[in-house]
Amino acid sequence: MARALLLVFTAIVALGAGHGDAFDPSPLQDFCVADPTSKVRVNGIPCKDPAAVTPDDFFFAGVDRPGGTASRRYGFTALSVQIPGLNTLGASHARVDVAPGGVFPPHYHPRASETAVVLDGTVYFGFVTSYPDNKLFAKVLRKGDVFAVPQGLVHFLYNNGTTPAALYATLSSQNPGLVLVGDVLFGSGLSDDLLAKTLLTDGETVHKIGVKFRP
Numbered sequence: 319m320a321r322a323l324l325l326v327f328t329a330i331v332a333l334g335a336g337h338g339d340a341f342d343p344s345p346l347q348d349f350c351v352a353d354p355t356s357k358v359r360v361n362g363i364p365c366k367d368p369a370a371v372t373p374d375d376f377f378f379a380g381v382d383r384p385g386g387t388a389s390r391r392y393g394f395t396a397l398s399v400q401i402p403g404l405n406t407l408g409a410s411h412a413r414v415d416v417a418p419g420g421v422f423p424p425h426y427h428p429r430a431s432e433t434a435v436v437l438d439g440t441v442y443f444g445f446v447t448s449y450p451d452n453k454l455f456a457k458v459l460r461k462g463d464v465f466a467v468p469q470g471l472v473h474f475l476y477n478n479g480t481t482p483a484a485l486y487a488t489l490s491s492q493n494p495g496l497v498l499v500g501d502v503l504f505g506s507g508l509s510d511d512l513l514a515k516t517l518l519t520d521g522e523t524v525h526k527i528g529v530k531f532r533p
C-alpha cells in the first residue's frame with residue numbers, strides 16, 4: 319500500500335515537473351510557416367500548405383533601420399522582426415533602439431532567455447539574479463559586443479552615452495512574454511497602501527510615482 323502511494327506520488331511529481339518546463343514544444347515537421355488567415359486555433363499559428371511556402375516566408379528586410387513604436391516614457395523603440403517561417407520553432411527576434419539618455423527599464427521574459435548584439439552605440443546592459451542574492455551582472459557594451467540574459471531574470475538597458483544605440487536581440491521562445499517591473503507594481507491597480515508597505519515608504523510617495531503609470 320505504502321509502495322503504491324509512493325508510486326502515485328512520484329508520478330504526480332514527475333507530471334508536475336513536465337508541465338512546469340517553460341520551453342516551446344519541439345516541432346514535428348521541418349517548418350510550419352504561419353498562416354495568419356486561418357481560423358483554426360492551435361498552440362501557435364496553423365501552418366500554411368508547405369507546397370505554397372517560398373523563401374520570402376523566411377525573410378525580413380529593414381533591420382538596418384530604426385523602427386517600432388517610440389516609448390513616450392523611456393526613449394526606446396522595438397521593432398519585432400516578423401518571420402512567418404519561425405512559427406513553432408521557439409525563437410523570436412527584435413531590433414531595439416535606445417536614444418541617448420533612454421532606458422529599456424527593468425523587465426523580464428517569463429518564457430525566454432535572450433542574447434543581444436550591439437549594432438551601434440554604447441549601452442550599459444545587465445541582469446539581476448533572483449532572491450536572495452539579487453546580484454547584478456552588467457557591462458558597458460560597444461558595437462559588436464554580445465550579452466546573454468538567462469531565462470526569467472530581470473534585465474535592463476541604459477544608453478548613458480551621447481549617441482543613439484541599437485541592438486539586435488534573439489529570444490528563445492516564439493512568445494517570450496514581457497513583464498515590466500514598474501508597470502507591474504504601479505500600473506496594475508495594487509493599492510497605494512499595499513505598495514507603501516511593499517516599498518517600505520509612505521502612501522504619498524507611492525501615489526506620486528503611481529499617477530505617472532496610470533492612464
Ligand SMILES: *[C@@H]1O[C@H](CO)[C@@H](O)[C@H](O)[C@H]1NC(C)=O
Pocket residue numbers: 442458478479480
Ligand atoms: C555608463 O554607466 C556605466 C555603469 O555605471 C559606467 O561604467 C559607464 O562609464 C557609463 N558611461 C558613460 C558614457 O558615462
